[in-house]
Amino acid sequence: MTLNILKRVLPVLLIAVVALASFSNMARTHAATPLEITFYYPTAVGGPIAKVMDGFAADFNAANPDIKVTPVYAGGYTDVYKKIQTEISGGQKSADVAIMLTTDVYSLIDNDYIVPLDDMIKAAPDGDAYLKDFYPAFLANSQVDGETWGIPFQRSTPVLFYNKDMFKAAGLPDAAPKTWQDMVDDAKKLTKADGSQWGLEIPSDGFPYWLFQGFAISNGQNLVGDDPNTVYFNTPSTVEALQFFVDLSNKDGVMPKGILNWNDMPVDFTAGKAAMIYHTTGSMTNILKNAKFNVGVGFLPAGKKGYGAPTGGGNLYVIKSAPAENQAAAWKWIQYLSSPDKEAAWTVATGYVAPRMSAWDTQALKDLIAQYPQYAVARDQLQHAAKELATHQSADIQHLFGQAVQAALTGQKTPQQALDDAQKQAEDILSAYGEAATPEATAAQ
Numbered sequence: 001m002t003l004n005i006l007k008r009v010l011p012v013l014l015i016a017v018v019a020l021a022s023f024s025n026m027a028r029t030h031a032a033t034p035l036e037i038t039f040y041y042p043t044a045v046g047g048p049i050a051k052v053m054d055g056f057a058a059d060f061n062a063a064n065p066d067i068k069v070t071p072v073y074a075g076g077y078t079d080v081y082k083k084i085q086t087e088i089s090g091g092q093k094s095a096d097v098a099i100m101l102t103t104d105v106y107s108l109i110d111n112d113y114i115v116p117l118d119d120m121i122k123a124a125p126d127g128d129a130y131l132k133d134f135y136p137a138f139l140a141n142s143q144v145d146g147e148t149w150g151i152p153f154q155r156s157t158p159v160l161f162y163n164k165d166m167f168k169a170a171g172l173p174d175a176a177p178k179t180w181q182d183m184v185d186d187a188k189k190l191t192k193a194d195g196s197q198w199g200l201e202i203p204s205d206g207f208p209y210w211l212f213q214g215f216a217i218s219n220g221q222n223l224v225g226d227d228p229n230t231v232y233f234n235t236p237s238t239v240e241a242l243q244f245f246v247d248l249s250n251k252d253g254v255m256p257k258g259i260l261n262w263n264d265m266p267v268d269f270t271a272g273k274a275a276m277i278y279h280t281t282g283s284m285t286n287i288l289k290n291a292k293f294n295v296g297v298g299f300l301p302a303g304k305k306g307y308g309a310p311t312g313g314g315n316l317y318v319i320k321s322a323p324a325e326n327q328a329a330a331w332k333w334i335q336y337l338s339s340p341d342k343e344a345a346w347t348v349a350t351g352y353v354a355p356r357m358s359a360w361d362t363q364a365l366k367d368l369i370a371q372y373p374q375y376a377v378a379r380d381q382l383q384h385a386a387k388e389l390a391t392h393q394s395a396d397i398q399h400l401f402g403q404a405v406q407a408a409l410t411g412q413k414t415p416q417q418a419l420d421d422a423q424k425q426a427e428d429i430l431s432a433y434g435e436a437a438t439p440e441a442t443a444a445q
Helices: 002-032 049-063 077-089 102-110 118-123 127-132 164-169 180-190 208-218 236-250 264-270 281-290 324-337 340-350 357-361 363-371 373-384 394-409 415-433
Strands: 035-041 067-073 097-101 151-156 158-163 276-280 295-298 312-318
Touching: 035 077, 035 324, 049 067, 049 324, 049 340, 067 324, 077 097, 077 102, 097 102, 097 324, 102 312, 102 394, 118 127, 151 281, 151 340, 158 164, 158 208, 158 281, 158 373, 164 180, 164 295, 180 236, 180 276, 208 236, 208 394, 236 394, 236 415, 264 276, 264 281, 276 281, 281 295, 281 340, 281 373, 295 373, 312 324, 324 340, 340 357, 340 363, 357 363, 363 373, 394 415
Parallel strands: 035 067, 035 097
Antiparallel strands: 097 312, 151 312, 158 276, 158 295
16 A cells, blocks of 8 residues: 555655756746846046946946846937937836936926835935935935935036146136136137137037026026926026126127037137136046146136036936836945945046045045046035026926027027027926916025
């Protein structure tokens, strides 16, 4: 009888053993196959930053064998947004995590493309301290209604680059101009009548609203406050600021007339065609590498109300269409990228401003500033910085304001007319999102 029982039971045991072995093999295979997440990132500056980002990913993947991050350089900021928008609307797999403009935040929320990060931050061992370590000026475009939607990473402010050798040759002190009038006075001494050398160049395409924002803030009124339905395009101080900008070429003759290309400015500067330029601090490394002269960097010159500059650049966002486990892996990647050491390395590689205060205590940035004090200027300018122009449909609002600036620069409209028209167009667009805040409630943002 015992033999008969064994005959009946043995096949069952064999099947169980085979099944168990198969399950074990599957588990091992699964454990050996990392979870793959895709990371889209852009650039608006020169230099081989793809190699740096690939290096970050390789180090992260080695330290986290259960996750594989694949970085995808997806073009400029607009290209990244449009790629994600197209893929999600088409039902395709998109990125799990991405760097997009800080000013995209309202559109990303309105379109349900991203997730808030507060629960992830709170669950992290250093959650509260982690968030408090970011400069407040950078968090202004990262938080909405008390929720955190993006983590500052690739952040910047515009600064004034100046050619120290040209300043010396013109008998000027080795210092950036402090005020608008100082800048005009210096630029006149640096401009050559034959057009071979201009005292100043400020881009007016690509991001014309952004560079102009420095003029608006320092003259008394930012273009935007806390309410995403309200803009301040045609206030007297902003009209005055735009008139000053127009006069640089049309009246003072220290800047070329017409629309100046964003990408041409660093090239003109390093080639000696422009003695001063406004540009992003993200171009710092590229400019210092290519300039054959001593490069000075200063705050944007002060208007009537003192120094002022907008923040800029991109935040890290977790994409909502990604599966939950991918979102968790994306958050781990964000924590890695936003660590002080990695932010410091990114600053060294690009010139972007490390957005965490502790990053500036790393040896890498201490050594960098000791050798190149120019890198500290944008960080120090943050005390005078205000939020970048961000509203619902930010891209459209920014575009129409940029068109107003260009219309004034080319003489198609007066500054007053251009800004009046832009204000009305912006209000028409934003009216779909609710009532604008009253001027009394939002004055002096």
